[in-house]
Amino acid sequence: MTDCPLCRPDKETALWSDTRCRVILVDDPDYAGFCRVIWQQHVKEMTDLTETDRGHFMAVVFAVEQALRESMHPDKINLASLGNQVPHLHWHVIPRFADDAHFPDPVWAMRKRDHRMIRTDRILLAEQLKRRLGELRQRKTGR
Amino acid sequence: MTDCPLCRPDKETALWSDTRCRVILVDDPDYAGFCRVIWQQHVKEMTDLTETDRGHFMAVVFAVEQALRESMHPDKINLASLGNQVPHLHWHVIPRFADDAHFPDPVWAMRKRDHRMIRTDRILLAEQLKRRLGELRQRKTGR
Numbered sequence: 001m002t003d004c005p006l007c008r009p010d011k012e013t014a015l016w017s018d019t020r021c022r023v024i025l026v027d028d029p030d031y032a033g034f035c036r037v038i039w040q041q042h043v044k045e046m047t048d049l050t051e052t053d054r055g056h057f058m059a060v061v062f063a064v065e066q067a068l069r070e071s072m073h074p075d076k077i078n079l080a081s082l083g084n085q086v087p088h089l090h091w092h093v094i095p096r097f098a099d100d101a102h103f104p105d106p107v108w109a110m111r112k113r114d115h116r117m118i119r120t121d122r123i124l125l126a127e128q129l130k131r132r133l134g135e136l137r138q139r140k141t142g143r
Numbered sequence: 144m145t146d147c148p149l150c151r152p153d154k155e156t157a158l159w160s161d162t163r164c165r166v167i168l169v170d171d172p173d174y175a176g177f178c179r180v181i182w183q184q185h186v187k188e189m190t191d192l193t194e195t196d197r198g199h200f201m202a203v204v205f206a207v208e209q210a211l212r213e214s215m216h217p218d219k220i221n222l223a224s225l226g227n228q229v230p231h232l233h234w235h236v237i238p239r240f241a242d243d244a245h246f247p248d249p250v251w252a253m254r255k256r257d258h259r260m261i262r263t264d265r266i267l268l269a270e271q272l273k274r275r276l277g278e279l280r281q282r283k284t285g286r
Contacts, residue, residue, distance in 0.1 A: 078223070079224045080223035
């Protein structure tokens with residue numbers, strides 16, 4: 001698919017990557033810390049991957065969850081693989097807070113309130129997440 | 144948590160279960176085939192589980208995805224672990240169709256149209272899914 005936006009990375013804030021997947025920090029004014037884990041190849045469903053690739057993909061998703069919990073201490077983590085609009089495998093990893101724009105509803109529901117007044121330093125957060133993801137994945141692979 | 148609805152199963156249509164998790168068919172008039180995979184114990188986040196338990200949980204989620212794809216041939220599978228309202232780990236596994244109530248938006252967004260006219264036989268579908276999930280998990284464990 002030549003018109004798939006996830007096949008052609010553009011202005012992404014990359015946090016971590018390998019040959020199989022990449023982690024980016026989404027630029028969403030409502031959701032600081034919203035990360036996306038994107039499979040590098042254009043594949044539609046998790047069950048289209050081999051079991052090994054699926055395991056690797058999920059291990060990276062859970063490393064992102066771990067890094068976000070340590071950096072931001074959210075009230076809840078939301079994980080979702082939808083892809084109805086862009087059928088190229090990607091996981092949303094979203095730290096949720098009781099006073100965020102939609103809590104306790106999903107971020108795709110009607111907005112409940114304005115976003116939080118406390119601003120997160122995006123550059124600092126990206127650096128923290130990069131470092132922690134690097135450590136978590138290094139510990140995993142022993143490299 | 145004694146007031147957690149997922150700790151006290153009530154009127155669930157069970158499709159498969161073991162000591163660690165259970166699969167139910169959700170009763171949603173808009174979404175035939177909407178399944179939920181529920182961790183039996185009251186645990187909040189995926190990274191609160193051991194790596195082995197996480198792997199088992201996801202293997203069951205992907206078996207449900209596989210069974211739904213084989214039975215219903217959906218246009219897309221949506222997977223989500225949210226839990227903002229009920230912080231007891233559960234995965235939504237939702238077969239999506241281009242003419243369903245919200246497509247291509249998430250099922251939590253504003254409704255776009257009435258649900259599909261084609262009715263699915265719920266009892267028949269539950270039987271198909273039960274059989275297929277049993278086969279997939281048996282093949283996996285070799286039991």
